[in-house]
Amino acid sequence: MRIKHIILASAVLVSVSSFAQKDELKKLKRIYEKEALSANDLADYKANLDKLAPLTTEEGDKVYYDFYRVTLPGIEMAVLGPTATPAQLFKLFNPKAIADLATAYNTTLDYEKKTGKKVFTEGIIKNITTFKPILVNVAINLGDTKKFKEAADVLYSVYQLDKKDQDKLYYAASYAVNGLDYDKALSYYYELKQLNYSGEGTIYWATNKASQKEETFNTKNERDIFIKTGTHEKPRDEKAESKKGEIYKNIALILVEAGKIDEAKAAVSEARSANPNDNSLILTEADLYLKLNDMTNFTRLVNEALANDPNNKVLYFNLGVTSANSNKLDEAEKNYKKAIEIDPNYFDALLNLSELKLRADEKYVSEMNKLGTSEKENKRYEVIKAEREKCFKSVLPYLEKAVELKPEDDAAKKTLLSVYNALEMTDKYKALKAK
CATH class of the missing domain: 1.25.40 (Serine Threonine Protein Phosphatase 5, Tetratricopeptide repeat)
Structure with missing residues (x-):
């Protein structure tokens, strides 16, 4: 019980x-x-x-x-x-x-x-x-x-x-x-x-009337609703490029950073096998070999990418960035100019080429500041000054085109103002400053 x-x-x-x-x-x-x-x-x-x-x-x-x-x-x-x-x-x-x-x-x-x-x-x-x-x-x-x-x-x-x-x-x-x-x-x-x-697809943009800033939408229908309600205007579509190259590049970079070189090579090799004609992946593998200072494989891969798509402005631009980061300035300049030759309105290439050419200015200014006042040094000063002006003038058409394309870009505008100032182009400086 x-x-x-x-x-x-x-x-x-x-x-x-x-x-x-x-x-x-x-x-x-x-x-x-x-x-x-x-x-x-x-x-x-x-x-x-x-x-x-x-x-x-x-x-x-x-x-x-x-x-x-x-x-x-x-x-x-x-x-x-x-x-x-x-x-x-x-x-x-x-x-x-x-x-x-x-x-x-x-x-x-x-x-x-x-x-x-x-x-x-x-x-x-x-x-x-x-x-x-x-x-x-x-x-x-x-x-x-x-x-x-x-x-x-x-x-x-x-x-x-x-x-x-x-x-x-x-x-x-x-x-x-x-x-x-x-x-x-x-x-x-x-x-x-x-x-x-891959991230490929279409990006749907429209301008917010209140803020005057462009905003993205998940679908065309979603954007159309905002357009119809009157809050947004100026719809435009933009093609989203494949992000596979960037993904595998970052995988490789992280593995290289961790000292896992063989794993990094295997990851990129696997990606290439699945997508043999993807130029972004070819560049990823090229970048990996560049970091490993394997210039033979780097050159081979660059040539392979160019053979696949000789008129790809983005490819030349990326090669320009890679060369510039490796301090191969002549090669970088050649690649940026090739990208601009393919597309004269390529803003990023115009701006990067300008920045690349202006790197020499630090060297000119440094030497000028070290010179004394002797006759020999004064002559040298005038030579450097002329070279500096020549450099600024060579940059001018690229910067002016960049600002014409994107007048709202602060980096391009500030750089052009500096060049106008250095060349004593007062009228142009004042006009751009007022915008």
Whole structure:
């Protein structure tokens, strides 16, 4: 009798505990589904979460407890309403909270798919659509304040919420690189590689009438909605080039940095085997051999790329950048000029060529400052001065064309102003300064 009595008592305790946790779940659900929330609702929500925490034992209860726990920042934000400050929002939706949200949302979706009882599935899908732009802005703001690791974490969580949006994984990897978190970046790049991500497609632009800044949209239909509502104008489409070369290049660079040379070579070789005619990958392999100071293979690969596409301005531009970074200035100048010959309106090549040619100015100024006032030194001064002016005049047509193409570009404008000033072209200096 005694043993039976103990068993019955235990059963009652389990039953009470189970009943209690079901009651807490109901209360949480009721608050969660309210249209308008008060401070009292928030307090009740937190209290019920605290009560429920030690009671969850079954899989479903654990899943829904986590779901309600990660939605707490959303409840707090709803209570704050329009009075919420950016600082409060960033505190609520910090990288860890966003990562927890992504995990719990996916766990809930998987559980409801398994059980066939879709309690929150529809709401979660709607929330993901609503929250994604907010979370992306959180990542951008973190990146703008140089918190690259945190920005990478947030974008990776956004990708976890919507696995179809592989661009977010790509940008998460880029932020991780900027944050020097190479292990995480490598992990993301390997995932992109496994997905066979290229990033090719169309970028949809339109100008925001209020800010007069161009903004991008995920789809043409999305952009068309903003155009029709009158908030945006001047729609334009831009082809997004393949990012495979950059992905494999970064994989190789990270592996080289870690001293894993053979792995770096194998990664690029594998990519080349799968995409033998992809010039971006040829350049990636060439860049790898350049870093390893293997000029034989570097030259071979450059010639291979040019043979595939002799009129590719981007290829010549990239070769110019590679040569300039290796201090092969004559070769860099030749490649930039070839890119400009193919496309006279190639802004980046015009600006880079100008910067390359102006590198000589530091040498001229340094020597001029060291000269004394003897007759011999004065003659030398005049020779250097003439060479300096000749250098400035040779740069002038490239810089003027660059500023004509992109008058809003500060770097191009400041450089041209400096050249006008050095050549004592006062009228042109004043006119450009006034713009």
